[in-house]
Each structure stands twice: as C-alpha cells, then as structure tokens.
Amino acid sequence: EAQVTQNPRYLITVTGKKLTVTCSQNMNHEYMSWYRQDPGLGLRQIYYSMNVEVTDKGDVPEGYKVSRKEKRNFPLILESPSPNQTSLYFCASSLYQVGRNEQFFGPGTRLTVL
Amino acid sequence: AQTVTQSQPEMSVQEAETVTLSCTYDTSENNYYLFWYKQPPSRQMILVIRQEAYKQQNATENRFSVNFQKAAKSFSLKISDSQLGDTAMYFCAFMKHGAGNMLTFGGGTRLMVKP
Numbered sequence: 001e002a003q004v005t006q007n008p009r010y011l012i013t014v015t016g017k018k019l020t021v022t023c024s025q026n027m028n029h030e031y032m033s034w035y036r037q038d039p040g041l042g043l044r045q046i047y048y049s050m051n052v053e054v055t056d057k058g059d060v061p062e063g064y065k066v067s068r069k070e071k072r073n074f075p076l077i078l079e080s081p082s083p084n085q086t087s088l089y090f091c092a093s094s095l096y097q098v099g100r101n102e103q104f105f106g107p108g109t110r111l112t113v114l
Numbered sequence: 115a116q117t118v119t120q121s122q123p124e125m126s127v128q129e130a131e132t133v134t135l136s137c138t139y140d141t142s143e144n145n146y147y148l149f150w151y152k153q154p155p156s157r158q159m160i161l162v163i164r165q166e167a168y169k170q171q172n173a174t175e176n177r178f179s180v181n182f183q184k185a186a187k188s189f190s191l192k193i194s195d196s197q198l199g200d201t202a203m204y205f206c207a208f209m210k211h212g213a214g215n216m217l218t219f220g221g222g223t224r225l226m227v228k229p
Contacts, residue, residue: 042219105159
C-alpha cells in the first residue's frame with residue numbers, strides 16, 4: 001500500500017530534551033516536506049527536500065533541523081524543544097512533476113512540550 | 115509571498131443539502147495550482163479536489179466542485195448532497211508552479227453536517 005508513515009504518533013516531552021520524528025514514504029517520491037498545524041493558522045511548512053541531500057527552509061524553520069540521506073526518509077529533529085513547538089506535525093511527499101505534484105500526507109504526530 | 119484566506123471559521127449544513135466554502139488568495143503569479151483538503155476527526159489530510167490555474171473549466175469530483183474565479187482570486191468549494199461523513203475541517207491551499215511543491219494553506223473551515 002502506498003503510504004507515508006510517521007513515528008511516533010503521539011509524544012509528550014520536556015523542554016530541552018532532543019527528539020526526532022521519523023517520516024518514511026514508499027512511493028519513490030522526490031519531494032518531501034514537514035508542516036506544523038496550529039489552530040486558526042492552517043498548516044505551515046517547516047522544511048522541505050527536493051531530493052537526497054537537498055533541503056531548504058520553509059516558512060517556519062526556527063528550532064528545527066532535517067536531513068535527507070535516503071530518498072524514502074526525511075526525519076524532523078528538534079534539538080532543544082520548547083513549549084511553543086507544541087503542535088500537530090505532518091510529513092508529506094509528492095512527485096516533482098508538473099501535473100503530478102499532489103502531496104500525500106502522513107497520519108500526523110501530536111507533540112506536547114512541557 | 116502568497117496568502118490564502120478562509121473567511122468562515124465554522125459552518126453547518128443539513129444532511130442532503132448543499133454548502134459552499136469560501137477561499138480567496140493573493141498572488142502575483144500567473145501559473146499555479148489550488149487544492150482543497152479535508153481533515154476528518156482522524157486528522158488525516160485527504161485531497162478533495164485540485165485546479166490548475168491555466169484551466170478555465172472548473173474541477174469536479176463526484177459531489178465536490180469548485181468555482182474558480184481567477185481574476186477575483188477566488189476558489190470556493192461546493193459540496194452537494196452533504197453527508198454525515200463530510201463533517202471535517204476543510205483547508206484551501208495554493209501551490210506556485212515551477213518553484214518547488216510548497217503548499218500555502220488557509221486557516222481552515224470547520225464543517226458540521228447535521229442529521
């Protein structure tokens with residue numbers, strides 16, 4: 001089954017404790033990205049990657065890191081989480097082709113930073 | 115930078131009736147894509163419908179259709195014969211053509227379908 005998976009689905013942590021949220025896709029998509037969803041603000045892009053070893057900042061990159069060492073994986077790293085990073089996080093992937101660029105989303109990760 | 119505005123935070127509709135969700139956007143681009151995503155209580159983001167800006171014909175997908183007014187920068191979603199399963203958050207989103215696949219989302223409209 002074609003899908004984007006994220007782990008963990010739920011995470012409660014404390015300020016300053018490094019964490020990683022994993023994202024994996026099995027559709028051989030070039031493009032992957034991370035979004036955070038906050039009430040009233042919709043989804044905002046954190047980082048994106050157009051292929052292996054190619055990453056760039058989105059609209060809200062502060063406090064986050066990413067890496068793209070393999071095509072299928074795109075982990076999101078919070079080196080020192082803070083309470084304002086409490087949010088719902090989505091990973092998404094897509095082909096990087098005109099007309100075939102719909103993004104497929106993972107199930108979301110609910111992160112709470114105390 | 116692009117902005118997307120959904121002016122209706124919440125809406126409700128009776129089952130089997132028709133409802134229209136509004137979306138406006140601001141861009142200086144001529145080539146772009148517009149999307150509507152549905153987010154049910156499960157939180158999964160589900161693509162409902164997409165529209166290419168160069169196409170004049172409005173997109174339709176079964177009970178879902180759009181009214182795309184390029185000059186007015188308006189992209190509304192019409193849901194016909196509303197069903198209880200349509201209860202969800204709906205997000206309008208914009209993607210610029212040829213500059214990465216970044217989606218810019220509106221703030222969302224929460225739709226409640228009442229029996």
